[in-house]
Amino acid sequence: MASVTLAEDIRQRLGECSPAERKVGRVLLAGWPAAGFETIATLAERADVSAPTVIRFVNRLGYRGFPDFQTALRAELDERHASPLTLYTSGGYGAATDGDPDTRGGPAGLLGRGREVFTAAVDRTLAEVPPHDLERAVQLLADPKRHITLVGGRFTNLLAQYLGLHLMQLRDDVRLLPDRAVERTAHLAALGRRDVLVVFDYRRYEDDKVTMAELARDAGGRVILFTDTWLSPVSTQAEVVLSSQVGAPSPYDSLVPTLAVVETVVAGIIATLGDTAHRHMQRGEETARRAGLT
Template sequence: MAPRTLADEIRQKLGDASPAERKVARVLLAGYPSNGFETIAVIAGRAGVSAPTVLRFVGRLGYSGFPDFQASLRTELDERNASPLSLYESTGYGRPAEQGEEGTPSAGGGLLARGSGIFSAAVAQTMAELPPHDLEHAIQLLSDRKRRITLAGGRFTHLLAQYLGLHLMQLRDDVRFLPDRDVERTAALTQLARRDVLVLFDYRRYEEDKVALAQLAQEHGGKVIVFTDTWLSPTAAHAEVVLPSQVAAPSPYDSFVPTLAVLETVVAGVMTALGEVGHQHMRQGEDTARRIGLV
């Protein structure tokens, strides 16, 4: 399982920190992780505190000094930017003992047991660490029929956006996917307003356009929900709701199994929130599909 990030540690220490130290924490979180690589003087200036206050807060996090803190942040950043190729090469994945050869740990039942253990633990940790307030707020936003829902993903995560969006379409109106073609996409983004909820999926090797999308929605008064990994997409800085998931897998590819568990939980919550309205919407959809021969 991925260890807790520095951002998690900072949030956890907020309650124990002094008022001055909390100012340092907010500066670090507001521009995470880049603000952590600034000098002590710059961080202190932005927080309006003294340099020793920055050092005291870093010490509260368990680091022996500021260089130690930045070294840990640098290691986390390397993990944050990891690709399937870099993970494949750095872990030695694909050596004979990992290829499922006869008698190796990954052969047959060994691979099944390993996959079962990894996925079970990843889902359990994801659900245990999911912020209850953010989950409830996501359900509230997605079940508010006065709001328009727009979903967008990336290279692989567009599949997650479609999975959630297709479920929502069966339960309520005003759900759409952000178009791929330039003119249509521009028109959809230009229309963003206070009633809009933009749902983004962004995982490590984060995509720059997702930050711009989140900023646009926020500037227009809309709400942003971000599904991401435990290292947190940069879009999280502009989000109303952030729902992180573990990505551990038996291969160098990040797993979306825990994210699917979160999505299923969100869908269940939306169904409960909509109640009979959602039930009637499902019934009307079934009737329409039957009339045109789709079921």
């Protein structure tokens, strides 16, 4: 299970810092993660503080010095960009034996390990979702004046579709970003102030998602991001960031905790829309029956 990221640790500790140390923290966060690899002198100059202040700041975070902090940052970035292939090798999945804790006991042992990992991941994810981000996501997605577009990645497009299908049953003006280049281009070019772009982006982040978010923001729209604990680069463009744990008993990142967040958001939308959602569902059922689509 991933621990709190360095960026999140900095955010949480800013209140403990002196005013000068807070300047260092804010400069680091504003240029994260690249700012973490600058020299002490450069960082001090950008924050308008002394070099010793930078060192005191990283000491407060629990590091012996700035090189120690940068080593931890490099390790976190390696983890942030890990792929199933690298996790397969580093986790020893290809060398599993009867003594391996993930395989001991056959199916019963595997089920026990799955229960342990998934229960902990879902519990921690829901405990760490910021209430104000959840509330804002529900507000934006339930607003009938908003046009909703959803897009995901290699695997997470399944979650974009899952959320999108639920929204289509509850409200109008919901669509998945088209796959074909001409249609996708036309849709992105038409984004405006009433648009909400919902992005699912997890490690091995996709550059096109950042561009899409920038286009939405440039047009005056809003961005909701579902991501992992290392945070997609889209987070710099997003008004709402809903992060999830991804721990799994395999080298593949789990989408189970994200699905729990998605279904929590759906529950909030249903509660917000009330009878409006109910009537929309009824119209949908009637239309499906008449069209022979049930």
